[in-house]
Amino acid sequence: MTQSPNDAQNAVEREEMAFDVVIVGGGPAGLAAAIRLRQKNPTLGVCVLEKGSEIGAHIVSGAVIEPKALTELLPDWKERGAPLNTPVSEEKLLYLTKQGSIPVPALHLLMPQMDNRGNYVVSLGDLCRWLGQQAELFGVEIYPGFTGAQLHIEDGCVCGVVTGDMGVDRDGNHKSEFMPGMILRARQVILAEGARGSLSHDAINHYKLRENADPQTYGLGIKEVWEIPKENHRPGFVQHSFGWPLDNHTYGGAFLYHFGENLVSYGFVTALDYSNPWLSPFEEMQRTKQHPAFRPHFEGGRRIIYGARALSEGGFQSLPKLTFPGGVLTGDCAGFLNMPKIKGTHTALKSGMIAADAVSEALRSTNPEAQTYQERLQNSWLWSELYEARNIRPSFSKWGMQLGALYSGIDSMVFRGKAPWTLRHPHADNQTLIPAKEAPKIDYPKPDGTLTFDRTSSVYLSNLSHDDNQPVHLKLRDPALWNEVNEARFSSPESRYCPAGVYEANTRDNGEKYLQINAQNCVHCKSCDIKDPTQNIRWCPPEGGSGPNYPSGM
């Protein structure tokens, strides 16, 4: 038994267990890394921690995926029964006006990034469940319901991960079933927590990994799964839109995919560098369903799942340094998503695989840092893919949606991504709001209860589990700052951007305003950790197994 340095004040005795590699996060990046490690060396002790109650429980994605990386990882994925059952059959990209829509013609020529021929529509949650089973067949130990709560740092080197305590009450006292977290020692830690991972955030700050990179910029994806009548189902139909209902300065748009057994995946991504504090990504997502280009797809159907998750949009310019003593960053928590393609699954898989190669080499050396990771990445298709896509996302922030789209076409067609300049991401997403009184209010339609819904009935479909009697996992570092900044300047933007209705600006009897935090509703999208103007809100992982339980199909 030892203490982690951070526990000194709490005097918690922690049991220890040792592995060769501990992986934090059971998404595509973490599972690919795990499988690859055991493929390279079947004697390695590899453990995956997942904060969801099972693998897939916290995964939200589109998802149209490119099978390239999966084929490299498990060439026989078909025989192994991977749930890639719906090839893309029909594709549309629409520019929306309030009532109309203009299709972008000859998509594969104009925007080669958007060409989805050869790709599959999947439930990424289901793909991860399957990857988890494959990983277990390779001898990986997977522990769902356990969070990575802290990095365990000794002598400047990450030497493992401390798992979250279980059975602590709201006031921090130990309940009868209290179980202290353990120290899982590891010679290398692979962080694969997805966008805005909490340990990744700590590692990036502690080791100053972002010193030579642009700030990371994010989008908030909010998604519903519908079950629709068989006669309306067009398996493999894929539609994306941009334009209405967002204004020309806000990056984002909707996606709609038909897949599986009569399922439709519908979602809306809003870039979190938006400036109008009155904007509500949730309501943008709801009202887009009423557009004639989307509405018919939901006819006669019922909504069965709801969820939300941030995605990393910064791309190449925002990649931090990827290694630190004792560990590496992979997938979305590093920022490997390809934004013009809106795809991060194949890049997460690939970065996990490359990280595994570098880590298994580092395990054979005395160097605590997996130094070849960077070089291996630079020699891979992943690097060139991200490099070529690098100017597209920032061009939209710079020139707005219409000129951005024009620029993107030129960048892709004329320069083929090799333009001799790189556009920057000048701000972090928390710096972009303008004062509420200077911004136009947005009048959102009331939900009708059949096609459009409110937050409460939506979150009900995320199957949340959250023991109320546990420490609040969303904290205001300084409550007074909320009144000064969030309320006075921006009129409580969190009560609009949080897709789960966690934040409510309330008034006490004495007229004083305060922020009510309904932490039990949190779907772990991480938007508040990203968008809060003064970074006053801190998202920490709650007790393992808390949060959404997204079922199959998500």
Place this chain on the structure above:
Amino acid sequence: MKVLVPVKRVVDYNIKPRVAADGSGVETQGVKMSMNPFDEIALEEALRLREKGHAQEVVAVSIGPQAAQDTLRTAMAMGADRAILIRTDAELEPLAVAKLLQAVVEREQPGLVSMGKQAIDDDMNATGQILAAKLGWPQGTFASEVIVDNGSAIVSREIDGGVEVVSLTLPAVITADLRLNEPRYASLPNIMKARKKPLETIEADSLDVDIAPRLKVVSVSEPPAREAGVIVKSVEELVNKLKTEAKVLP
């Protein structure tokens, strides 16, 4: 003494059950399954009896498909010493479950069967009672406290408006209510150890028990959607609505 703990694999209590599109039943395909929460409580009680020295061995038993193995592994990760799977893909009613459990009891000869008061999927609340009757054993149902002492068990039962205390001579059947205890978490090392604990599989067919269903499901439907609320402006309007629309006032 040996304690036998039957555990059922059910749709996780956090999941909002959804009726399958064809109306045949509740969707279980790809849905998260876990141990029936009342069975967790029954198991916790058995583990505490063992820790207090009243029991030497805790055996978990589940009846169901191959996947019910996961539930048994969870039981062993919490602390059960070994597990038995009575494997069948058939839909089972409480009578059939009780008969199969009776066969297991005859084989294992436990001094106590500690089980949940009901399963949260079909809410039958009958298996424990039927099992006790079949075995001719005393039963302490809806237990909120269990004290084992010298061949007997004092069981506090949650009943309407209070608590009833009964004394049972062992062997007996106890069914656990919500307030009996707070089940423990399975720790990482215990989850690992559970992978190596013995899990025996017995085919239900080999037990020579008639498990054919006696009931026929006519239909399964979701509760009607709740209508949106309205905000009333005055007490008069409220009273008026309660009279004319809700018809709860004369």
